[in-house]
Amino acid sequence: MKLYADTPVHACRQLVSDLFALVWVFVWISAALSLREALLTLNRPGELMTSTGEGFTEHMNTAAENVRQVPLAGDALATPFADLGETGESLTAAGDSFQETVSSLALTLPLLVALLPLLLLATTWLPVRARWISRATSAKRLLGLTPEARTRLLALRALSLASPAALMAVHEDPAGAWRENDPCAVTELAALELRRLGLRTEPIAAGKALEPS
Numbered sequence: 001m002k003l004y005a006d007t008p009v010h011a012c013r014q015l016v017s018d019l020f021a022l023v024w025v026f027v028w029i030s031a032a033l034s035l036r037e038a039l040l041t042l043n044r045p046g047e048l049m050t051s052t053g054e055g056f057t058e059h060m061n062t063a064a065e066n067v068r069q070v071p072l073a074g075d076a077l078a079t080p081f082a083d084l085g086e087t088g089e090s091l092t093a094a095g096d097s098f099q100e101t102v103s104s105l106a107l108t109l110p111l112l113v114a115l116l117p118l119l120l121l122a123t124t125w126l127p128v129r130a131r132w133i134s135r136a137t138s139a140k141r142l143l144g145l146t147p148e149a150r151t152r153l154l155a156l157r158a159l160s161l162a163s164p165a166a167l168m169a170v171h172e173d174p175a176g177a178w179r180e181n182d183p184c185a186v187t188e189l190a191a192l193e194l195r196r197l198g199l200r201t202e203p204i205a206a207g208k209a210l211e212p213s
Helices: 008-040 043-067 074-144 147-161 164-170 174-179 183-197
Strands: none
Touching (some): 008 074, 074 183, 147 174, 164 174
């Protein structure tokens, strides 16, 4: 697999873009984790509400049980304490609900903060990088072919992928020159494809190797 270009300028641009992508990923994941930690600190009020409600309910229930021991009026005296105990249960429920909301936010918001920038990277930088690696790797694999076949295939790729201006700079009719197996034009088209990918342009004996039979 070919990961970086052979020419220094092209390889430097690729390295810078890869480093930028890594920094981008690190920054947004760190931001998401920091946001999660900040949101989780909001759980404290909910925990206090829950513990306060539980303690209040426990004390009121205990008080209600105690006053029930009073002869004749015990049940009547216990009713207000039992009602207050239910208030404590409501406070506990509110605290639990608050904690669930915070936990949900601590999961969804950091995910959004991390995933949206990563999705942007995956739709911009990653396809370009993967496409170059695929094309450069396949170009390197052509080394196993004969010089004539390799040069013609590289020239054909240039016809398909290079800009019209670059092709016209090689020949006024690059497609026709490729069909007619013009040795100089085909060699220049092959070199154009290698330069476009930032790969070394190795000398090819085009004058003999590509002469039409």
